[in-house]
Amino acid sequence: MRAAVFHEPGRIEVRDRDEPVIAADDVLVRVRAASICGTDLRIMRHGHFKIPAGTPRVLGHEVAGEIAAIGADVTDFRVGDRVSVTPNVGCGHCDMCRRGLNQLCPTYDAFGITLDGGFEQYMRVPGWVLDRGNLHAVPAGMSFDVAALMEPAACCLHGQRAVNVGPGDDVLIIGAGPIGCLHTVIAKRRAARRVIVANRRQSRLDIAGLLGADELVNVTERDLHEEVMRLTDGRGVDVVITCVSDPAVIASATDLLARLGRLNVFSGLGDAARPQIDVNALHYRELVMTGTTGASNTDYRDVLDMFSGGDIDLTPIISGRFSVDEIHGALEHAASGAGMKPLIAFEGD
Ligand SMILES: [Zn+2]
Ligand SMILES: [Zn+2]
Incomplete structure (x- = not known):
């Protein structure tokens, strides 16, 4: 063989x-x-x-x-x-x-x-x-092709469970690669009110759009903070999921969250520098910050059901x-x- x-x-x-x-x-x-x-x-x-x-x-x-x-x-x-x-x-x-x-x-x-x-x-x-x-x-x-995707999809489901993505949530997904796109589909499945996807490449954003994203922000053309505040009337989003390995993106996420907002650091940073987190934002706005890695067998079975x-x-x-x-x-x-x-x-x- x-x-x-x-x-x-x-x-x-x-x-x-x-x-x-x-x-x-x-x-x-x-x-x-x-x-x-x-x-x-x-x-x-x-x-x-x-x-x-x-x-x-x-x-x-x-x-x-x-x-x-x-x-x-x-x-x-x-x-x-x-x-x-x-x-x-x-x-x-x-x-x-x-x-x-x-x-x-x-x-x-x-x-x-x-x-x-x-x-x-x-x-x-x-x-x-x-x-x-x-x-x-x-x-x-x-199909076998789609079945192979169920593994990363299960990791995304696990990640969304950790920050309780659900009805009424405005969800910002930073990164529109395969993981950001799977997050988009799953957030819509979990009845998020609005899914906003940010990325540098328009071609990837277009695929996120095809898969159900409500708002696409090309960050080479528009300022993400301004766009998020415009779309949410200055409130910020309920959930941010970071799907890029960029410390600056993770550090800026607290500024994008509404009160009681939840952040999932979904992509690891490898050896990249440790981001500075605005701990006062966590404190005064009661934000929750977590990360997730992989998926359990239960997440996997649930995602097979979902699709x-x-x-x-x-x-x-x-x-x-x-x-x-x-x-x-x-x-x-x-x-x-x-x-x-x-x-x-x-x-x-
Ligand atoms: Zn993998
Ligand atoms: Zn064990």
Whole structure:
């Protein structure tokens, strides 16, 4: 089978590899779509603390496919089932796992990090991963491409739950990349009154508009603070979700919030400088500031439900389908920010 194997920062090689051998409680997934995430790009550039130097690893944690083989002891799934995975596999017994927060498990495993991920034709899902509830049936009618997007979508749902996005809220999403666009769709689904999306690239804003954003602010042409105050009669928005890795954007978010406003720092900053937060704004206007990372298995199942009707077309978020042999082009496409989200696609029969 073909596989794109990460060896060290800057080096991914596409090669023929033996198909994974499965044990009696394992499942073998024939991958059909695996989308590329910022995390893949970061690992490609800098490696990952959970990938020891010299360990070859297949990246890709936003994966959907069909079951090609099951071990003799597997009873919950059958060959031919359409499935996807939640990447973060909790230990199953720590405080976070007991609360169902597998994404916060301090000793997690993850597809594309400690387990081979989806940039290969066949991916093994070990039995202990099945036991933790990380393999999911994809709803009938949902394409593999869209199913791959359910992982970042689950992270967005998790993020919106943390700041209670709901009816009556004016929500500002800063960043209109794939994540900002998924936030747009989900905020509308959660009945936000108005979704305002800010970005530098008009092409990305247009896609956010296509997906239901009520107001688009191109920050190369207009001042975001002025626009937010104009749109909200000087009140500010109820929720800000930052989907860009820019300390200045996070620092300015408190100025955009109404009283009792909520801020979710959704994108991490990596090694970027620590932003200065206006703590007096938090104090005197009773703002709430939080961040979220990843999603639990429950968030994931809920987002599958949310999109199972197929009434929202998420395909504008996918801007390129590449074969695994073209992975370098796909990574470049993702890094350029020119399009939206590329995915690695494997043809069916
Ligand atoms: Zn991801
Ligand atoms: Zn745990």
